Amino acid sequence: MLRSLFRVIKFGFMNFWRNIWMSFATTLIMVLTLFSISLLIILNLYGDLIIENIKNKIDVTVFFQQDVSKAQIDEVQSALSNMTDVDEVKYTSKDEALKEFQSKHGDNPLILSSITELEGNPLRDTLVIRAKNLDKYNDIKIFLDNEKYQPIVEKFTFDDNKEIINKVSSTLSIAKKIGIGVSVIFCIIVVLVMFNTIRMTIYTQKDEISIMRLVGATNAFIEIPFIIEGMLYGLFASVISTLILYPIILYTTPKINEFFQLVNVDAASVINKNLLIIIAVQLLLGIFLGVVSSAIAIRKYLKV
Amino acid sequence: MIEFKQINKSYSDGLVLSDINLTVNDGEFITFVGRSGVGKTTIFRLLIGEEKPDSGELIVNGCNVEKLTKSRIPYYRRKLGVVFQDFKLLSRKTVYENVAFTLVVSGASNKKIKELVPQAIGLVGLSGKENRFPHELSGGEQQRCAIARAIVHQPKILIADELTGDLDAIYSWEIMEILLRINKLGNTVLIATHDRDIVNRLNKRVITMENGKVAKDQAVGRYMI
Ligand SMILES: Nc1ncnc2c1ncn2[C@@H]1O[C@H](COP(=O)(O)OP(=O)(O)OP(=O)(O)O)[C@@H](O)[C@H]1O
Ligand SMILES: [Mg+2]
Numbered sequence: 001m002l003r004s005l006f007r008v009i010k011f012g013f014m015n016f017w018r019n020i021w022m023s024f025a026t027t028l029i030m031v032l033t034l035f036s037i038s039l040l041i042i043l044n045l046y047g048d049l050i051i052e053n054i055k056n057k058i059d060v061t062v063f064f065q066q067d068v069s070k071a072q073i074d075e076v077q078s079a080l081s082n083m084t085d086v087d088e089v090k091y092t093s094k095d096e097a098l099k100e101f102q103s104k105h106g107d108n109p110l111i112l113s114s115i116t117e118l119e120g121n122p123l124r125d126t127l128v129i130r131a132k133n134l135d136k137y138n139d140i141k142i143f144l145d146n147e148k149y150q151p152i153v154e155k156f157t158f159d160d161n162k163e164i165i166n167k168v169s170s171t172l173s174i175a176k177k178i179g180i181g182v183s184v185i186f187c188i189i190v191v192l193v194m195f196n197t198i199r200m201t202i203y204t205q206k207d208e209i210s211i212m213r214l215v216g217a218t219n220a221f222i223e224i225p226f227i228i229e230g231m232l233y234g235l236f237a238s239v240i241s242t243l244i245l246y247p248i249i250l251y252t253t254p255k256i257n258e259f260f261q262l263v264n265v266d267a268a269s270v271i272n273k274n275l276l277i278i279i280a281v282q283l284l285l286g287i288f289l290g291v292v293s294s295a296i297a298i299r300k301y302l303k304v
Numbered sequence: 305m306i307e308f309k310q311i312n313k314s315y316s317d318g319l320v321l322s323d324i325n326l327t328v329n330d331g332e333f334i335t336f337v338g339r340s341g342v343g344k345t346t347i348f349r350l351l352i353g354e355e356k357p358d359s360g361e362l363i364v365n366g367c368n369v370e371k372l373t374k375s376r377i378p379y380y381r382r383k384l385g386v387v388f389q390d391f392k393l394l395s396r397k398t399v400y401e402n403v404a405f406t407l408v409v410s411g412a413s414n415k416k417i418k419e420l421v422p423q424a425i426g427l428v429g430l431s432g433k434e435n436r437f438p439h440e441l442s443g444g445e446q447q448r449c450a451i452a453r454a455i456v457h458q459p460k461i462l463i464a465d466e467l468t469g470d471l472d473a474i475y476s477w478e479i480m481e482i483l484l485r486i487n488k489l490g491n492t493v494l495i496a497t498h499d500r501d502i503v504n505r506l507n508k509r510v511i512t513m514e515n516g517k518v519a520k521d522q523a524v525g526r527y528m529i
Contacts (some may be wrong), residue, residue, distance in 0.1 A: 004411040211392050214352065215453070216382035217409040219375070 008221060015201050021297025023233070026197045030237030030289070031244070033186035034282040038245050040179040041278050045270055046073050046256055047172040053262050054165050060131075060140055062156040063124040072152055073125055080129055083143065085136035094123040126153060134162065187289060194233060194293035198226050202301045209302070230294030234286025241286075242279050249275075305329055306351070306461070306492070311360035313346055320346050322438070322516045324360070330460070333487045335503055336496040337527055338513035344496035345389060348463050351494075352386055353377045364461070367466055382410045385454035387464040391446050393438040393453075399425065400434040403452045410457065424456035428482055444475045451479070455486055462486055464495040503527035 018021050064073055074090065080089045092100075098121050105111045115122065131137050137158060144156050202209070212222055253268035271278075306328040308431060313321040320343045328334055349355040350362055361367045365383070372380055393402050404421045412420075425431055428448035438446055444514050447467060467479055479504045480502055487493045497503060503510060503526065511518055512526020520528070 003413065007408060007411075176309045207392070208394055208396075210411055211394060211405075213378070214354070214381065214386065214388070214392065215406040215409055216378045216380075221378075221409060 002109070002283075004221060007210060008224040011092050011225035012232065015205075015225055015229040016232045019197075019204075020203065022197055022200065026193055027102050027233055027237050027240070029186075029190050029193050030233050030286060031241045033183070033289070034237055034241040034286050035244060036179070036186050037183045037285060038178070038241060038278050038282055040183055041253055041274070041281065042249070042271065043172070043175055043179055045274055046267060047169075047176070049256075049262065049265055049267060049270055050260050051165060051169055051172070053260060053265060054168065055134060056263065058130075058134065058137070058162075060129040060137060060144070060156055060158050062127040062129065062144060063154045066124070068125065068152045070125075071095045072285050073127065076149065076152070077127055080127065080140070080143070083140070085131050085133065087132040088130040090128045090130075092126045092128065094121050094125050097123045097126065134165070137162075156241055190289055191293045191296075194230060194290060195297050198230060198294050198297035199235075199301055201229065202226065202297060219302075223302060226294045226298055226302075227291055230292075231287050232288030232290070234288070234290035235283070238279070238282040238286040245278070305363075305365060307361070307363040307391075308347075309361040309363070311350065311362060313343075313350060313355065314358055318380060320516055321350075321357075324518060326511065326518065326521070328492060330492055331487070331490050331494045333484070333506070333508040334495070335506060335508060335510045335525070336494070336513060337498070337503060337510060338519075340498070341439045342513045343516055344513065345465055348386070348465050348494070348496070349465060350386055352381055371469050378410075378432070382406075382457065383459055383461070385457070385459035385462040387447070387454045387462075387467060391438075391450040393446060393449055395438050398435050398437055399430055399441070399449050399452075400417045401519040402438070402449055403456050406453055406457050412457070420456050420458070424452040427455065427485070428452045444479070447471070447479060448482070459491070461492045461494070465494055466498070473501060477505070480506065500527040 062076070070093075075091050077091055080086050097117075101123065102112065129140055131140060133280070141156075141158060144153065209222055249268075249271050253266075253271055256262070256267040306326070308324045308326040310321065310325040311321055324347070336347065339342055346355065350357055351364065352370065353372055355442075356370050360370075367380065368379065394405060397405065400421060403424055404417050407417045407420060422431070422434075423433060427494070428451050430445060430448050430452060433441065433445065438449065441449060451464070451467075462483070464483060467483075468475075471479070476499060483493050483495065484506075507524050510520070510522050510527070512520040512522075512525070514526065
């Protein structure tokens with residue numbers, strides 16, 4: 001049994017090597033397919049990362065009037081904290097803000113001197129509010145618009161990144177749709193090409209196969225080499241695709257970090273965390289596509 | 305033992321075998337003769353399960369061949385040795401590989417292959433030509449190679465279709481001697497031939513076919529057509 005399995009695998013390899021050029025072309029198309037699917041996965045990962053990053057940057061900043069007391073601010077802070085939609089409320093006093101400002105622009109004498117020219121601290125006490133969820137900012141806005149707060153609140157700003165997020169996510173979803181479409185088309189092409197390759201192998205071995213039958217080979221013994229041949233395409237293609245993919249990942253991750261100014265998250269670590277999954281998906285999908293196309297060819301051209 | 309019971313067989317364009325009744329005992333050497341197209345090869349095809357009879361029973365060593373399922377046929381075929389009218393050698397394999405093929409396919413161990421293949425090649429007189437490809441052999445040598453492949457797994461029944469086609473008389477008889485040797489070992493041998501001299505020289509059972517029927521069945525037969 002084991003011996004036959006070994007022989008059958010060997011025959012599969014022989015099928016593969018025997019028409020190496022055709023195998024090469026078939027493998028290439030399989031590589032394209034697996035590569036496009038990996039890119040789709042990576043696009044997904046990057047997309048989530050970028051949106052998450054933009055969401056992290058959204059907040060509402062409340063600027064208080066100059067003469068508002070700490071107690072009044074505390075009151076607003078606790079009222080906000082009690083809202084179910086609010087995740088975090090952070091208080092920064094104007095002194096702290098000034099210090100931070102000075103240290104940030106410490107190397108720019110022009111800005112520093114313009115600050116000191118002003119009398120007193122031009123900055124305001126602030127509360128920075130972060131909602132649990134993107135949709136909740138509106139509630140916070142309504143809450144702050146309350147007349148009760150008008151005397152103490154000078155203004156509040158809302159970085160409305162919603163539009164950006166919508167834009168990014170709609171762009172991403174279009175890209176995903178295109179990616180899925182391209183991948184599906186590639187899958188169909190690869191099955192057709194592989195089917196044809198296996199059909200050719202079967203055709204060139206017609207005599208051999210009929211002789212195998214006559215000297216007592218079982219159907220499994222005749223069919224499995226073609227299944228193995230199909231699997232080999234998937235195996236080689238996934239290896240090649242990974243070898244191409246990895247340098248691309250290494251090159252692009254820092255660029256992504258930089259371009260989208262990712263904070264707290266790092267493209268490279270996300271990809272590395274998912275690298276095994278990407279490789280596994282390629283390998284399994286490659287083998288699956290190979291086996292399916294072989295099975296179709298066998299069904300069509302080998303059944304007696 | 306091989307038994308044909310009321311076998312009828314037709315192809316799409318008409319009846320080929322009608323009402324064939326035959327019994328072949330173990331260890332017999334039987335020659336089928338008859339005009340071209342009379343159905344000798346068809347009988348062999350039925351025997352190896354390549355074709356099924358329209359009606360009747362074909363029993364080989366207690367096994368109903370016409371009832372074998374597709375998945376059982378390979379295992380049944382491993383008990384037979386067949387030399388085909390057109391040899392059916394694998395052109396991309398050497399003599400050694402061709403002979404070993406029967407064993408490889410049926411899952412024999414490498415040790416067994418190394419032991420049996422040289423024996424079979426020696427028996428047909430092809431020693432020294434193991435590494436040649438079929439197209440590097442003469443017609444007679446190809447035939448020997450086909451015989452070696454048919455006997456390498458030591459089947460109890462050897463079927464040889466139209467062995468001595470276009471070989472000279474001496475060479476043909478040499479081939480026959482190989483088959484006689486295999487028969488002497490106790491194996492059943494069934495051959496089909498058009499060679500009058502061979503048939504007359506064999507002094508074995510001859511079955512003469514005419515119009516799809518067994519016309520004569522003589523224990524020590526002569527070629528009479
Ligand atoms: N696959 C087939 N389909 C249709 N007719 C067939 C087929 N095989 C054989 N025949 C016909 O059946 C008849 C018997 O053929 P068969 O090959 O058994 O003859 P044979 O006795 O072996 O002849 P020969 O001595 O020339 O080898 C012939 O008329 C042949 O044309
Ligand atoms: Mg014939």
